[in-house]
Amino acid sequence: MKLYDCKDVVNPRRIRMVLAEKGMSVETVQVDVPKGEQRSAAFRKLNPLAAVPCLELDDGAVISECAAIARYLEASQPEPRLLGSTPKEQALVSMWQRRVEDGILNAATSFFHHATPGLGETDRYRNADWGQANKKRVAETMDWLDRELGNRAYVAGDGFSFADITAVCGIDIAKMLGIEMPDGHRNLRAWHARVSARPSAAA
16 A cells, blocks of 8 residues: 655645554655656546545555545454444544634635635635635634533544544644634543553654
8 A cells, every 4th residue: 555645734644643652554655746756647546536535445445535545454454443333422533623624724724724824825716705714614623622522532432533633633724724712611621641551643
């Protein structure tokens, strides 16, 4: 397998964390996203959407989208479970992964691309009001998550999962983009400290 990665971009970090949690090692190829290498004709043959990460399998098939890559890796090496063991756990991880992906990670990057100069692309459509609305949505989702974490240790239940990976990556990129965790939020801050202390968080 070969992972098309970029150390400067949030989504590949999610897959590096999955690999680290599972103790898996794969060949990596760095794609220079800030310089636009993902938009090259060669890379678009791998992923027409011009985005990282991509996982190229030994038979030449290419999987993109973080949730899809995580599912493939989970099926390839089930332990430790990051997507849940029982049908209920799998549904809860999928539900919460999507909620934090949309409300924190995607909302923060929408703020970046719409309300700031972003990566400097001159041909990108921008709507500053939409960007600011997404900044507000990040804070609202963090509020919600702080309340939820008063009832359990991790985002989707009592065990660490892919939902936690998405959430910590989302919160960290939001901070880098100027969206700080709101004051207070003791539950969210305690969870963030626990997850950030895991060796995989440095992947």
